[in-house]
Amino acid sequence: MSEEGLSRRQFLAATGGTAVAATLAGCRNGSGDRESPAGTDDPTDSEASPTTATVDGWPYGYDRPRPEKAAEVMEAAGYGPDNRFELTLTQYENEAWNQMAQLIRDRIGAAHVELSIESAGLSALTERGRNGTLQAYTYGWGADYPSPQNFLQLIYPPNTDYSQPDATGSFAFWTADTPAAERARSAYERVADNPEPTESAQSTRNEAYVSLEEATWAGLPVIPIFHQAIEPMWYDHVDYPVPGAMGGFRQKYNTVSLAEGSRLEMIASGMSGFDPIVGVDSESGAVVSQVFDTLTNYPEGKTATEQLLARGFETSDDYTEYTFELVEGVRFHDGSELTAHDLVYSWRRLAESSNSGRRRFILDVLGVTHETDDDGNVVPGSLGVEAVGNYRFRVTLERPFASVLSLIAYSAFAAVPEGIVGDVEGYGGEMDQSTFATNPVGCGPFAFESWSQGEAAEVTAFGNYHGRSPSVDGVRWQIIDDGTARYNYFMNRNADVAGIPTPQYDPSLLTVERTDDLGRQRGTYGPVRNGETLNWARVPTLTTFYIGFNTREVPLPVRKAMAYVVDQRQFVETVFKDRFVPAYHLTPPLLYPGGASAYWKHAEPGD
Incomplete structure (x- = not known):
């Protein structure tokens, strides 16, 4: 897979959603739920048939760490005070991830694991992962299209072997002949062998998806940590439709209107170009969504x-x-x-x-x-x-x-x-x-106007748009790399829609008023520094962050010890200020077979 192919999904995930999460907080399913293709694709309907679980919940301590079990499994494997396993956790340069890693290190030491923590940029981390020179790492995945298969291909064993040219999964090298890997391989092949957009094929796929999740629990090529949510905030003069789970960069702004001003003002942390066939970062993707249309x-x-x-x-x-x-x-x-x-x-x-x-x-x-x-x-x-x-x-x-x-x-x-x-x-x-990438021509609701790298990008309303005409004259993104500077720009009322970076985020200012049927929360945040109370939304997105392992380098007992000391809910609540959703599966709740209720029923151990 090319570096460009990684740039949206894995850059978004590995950085904690720099383009969306840092600015607003921080690339579907097939053909309906009947034997013939449906007119729209709704995963909340089409992937919702019942499934059979064979494991009673997340087996490594649901909502609480179990360091005593971590020590027990390591000692059973022959490790001890005089035989400690040396493990290096490599993560993207991110303060929150570093805080989480330190909590893990404090706990896993008692389980005879000597954990070292290092940071790396995305390109270096990705290259090392492909080359098999990482032991453990933090990474993530954002959906290209909303289907469990798009997530579970990450742990299909042949797709994790980067000695093969077409591998695009996690950097797990999970090819050893073990029961868990064989179960994952068999389950994924059942998915691949039943691709039709029919009820019967979906039922088979759903059973296989659950089996893949349980194989992941058993073999631990990855440990899910959290599912991302975005938190857009906006001033009262903006009529801003809250985006869905595909994220704000997939949203077309022809549905936004303003009571004050005629141009929608946004913030971006950086842009790289606008040719839709070239892998682009999320914020460049937001411009692409305005300029281009698809079928x-x-x-x-x-x-x-x-x-x-x-x-x-x-x-x-x-x-x-x-x-x-x-x-x-x-x-x-x-x-x-x-x-x-x-x-x-x-x-x-x-x-x-x-x-x-x-x-x-x-x-x-x-x-x-x-x-x-x-x-x-x-x-x-x-x-x-x-x-x-x-x-x-x-x-x-x-x-x-x-x-x-x-x-x-x-x-x-x-x-x-x-x-x-x-x-x-x-x-x-x-x-x-190169000219097209910086002066693109499409048929979307906005025509490209200008881009000055590192400064700003702008599009203008297209008067001959075939769909709903934009209510605003244009959209402008001010490019600001520094999080504090983005916060100040928003507080100075220079942007209409943005977000509060985590360091400046105060949960006590949040009032949640309602939750809709898509799991999106609505409410207010404030009063903020400038005296305004902002409109607020929290939108669960189709993104999963995880700790991954090179299974050739890190034995299963060590991976289990790590799982026993991980506390997903504590990390979300204390490290990430309760802005995300604890993860126990690779598949986000919205896409899990049977929906969010089935996700949590499967994850939570019984009495």
């Missing part, structure tokens, strides 16, 4: 998709062919009309361009048919996409895939004008890729 969309960042550029679709009986009817009259920002030929070019560019950092989503995850040459590159023109006239776009898959409609809402599948960049064979190009 389907996560409305306001919610997980249930709706049609956007598509006005309808049909499938073949075996679910390997999708034909989309396009909305007619859609205009790109350069004035040209969207046709199926633009989508053929856009998807070919995702698969064929040397600039693409996201090709695995179209080739491996979605599985569009294609041919490859001797070097593994897609043979130009072989991709299974075609224009059937001007307003019908056909896609052919190698196999059924349950999450087609949600995956293609991902920005990598965005429509761009045919031939605008000359990085696909047969197209000369109007501009080079």
Whole structure:
């Protein structure tokens, strides 16, 4: 997987959501819950069939550390005062994670583990993880599309072996022939063998998902720590629709309105470019969401998709062919009309361009048919996409895939004008890729205006947008890297919507007024430093943070000792000021088979 492919999911996760969590606080499922594909993808419905659990709750001390059990398991394995295991925990440079690591070190020492703590930047941590030179590490994963499979592929044993070129899972190297690894392998293959968007296939997948979670508990390639939540705050003059679990950077701002001013003012910690096929950071992704449209969309960042550029679709009986009817009259920002030929070019560019950092989503995850040459590159023109006239776009898959409609809402599948960049064979190009990445042209509700790296980015309302016209004239992001400076900028009323960084966050100022059916809390925060009381929301997102292990380097008794001294709830409440959700599964509660109630029923031990 390319470094670009890591940049949203794993950068967001590893940094504690620098782009979203630090600014607002801190990339779905398939085809419905019936035997034919549904019009929208809602994981709260489609992945909710009953499952059978075989383990009575999180086995390592639910909501309390058990250092005596940690010592017991280590001593049974032959460790003791004169035979201590030396373990290094490598984490992203983050003060909260460092505080958590110190709590673990204070406890695990009594279990004959000598824990050293070191920090590393994301690139170095990722490279070392791939090279197998980490022992234990902190990391995380944010959803590309809302399905348990997107999380549980992290612990599919072959996908954790980075001696293989296509590995994209955790850095676990979990390939030893153990009962837990074999159970995980078998369960994941049941998922892969039942990809159809039908009730019966979903039931099989759901059983396998639970089995994968329990295999993780047994083998501990990773220890889940918490699921992220974002906390956007905004002043009273802003009518701000609260985003869904896909996060604010998937939200289109054409639904925001202002009682004062005409331009929505936001804050970003940094941006890197806006070409949708290149892996971008979360805050660049927020700009991409405004400029570009896809066939389907996560409305306001919610997980249930709706049609956007598509006005309808049909499938073949075996679910390997999708034909989309396009909305007619859609205009790109350069004035040209969207046709199926633009989508053929856009998807070919995702698969064929040397600039693409996201090709695995179209080739491996979605599985569009294609041919490859001797070097593994897609043979130009072989991709299974075609224009059937001007307003019908056909896609052919190698196999059924349950999450087609949600995956293609991902920005990598965005429509761009045919031939605008000359990085696909047969197209000369109007501009080079570097120019397009800094002056993008899409058909979204806002047209790109400007970007000054390290200073600001701006988009303006597009008057010929095919959907709901923006209520604001534009959106501007002030780029501020320092958390304290971002806080001051917000307190000076220079931003309409932002968040309170954790160091400045005071839980006593929070009043929770209600919780909606998506688990989003609403209320107020304040009065803050400037005397205002802010509107506040807490939105559980599809992100899981964990401690991972190289299982070749760290024996199972040591991994168990770590699990026994970890206290997920204490870490959330004291280290992260109760802003997140304790995690006992890789799969977030919203996506867990049966929903949040089934998640907690499975995690909490019985009487």
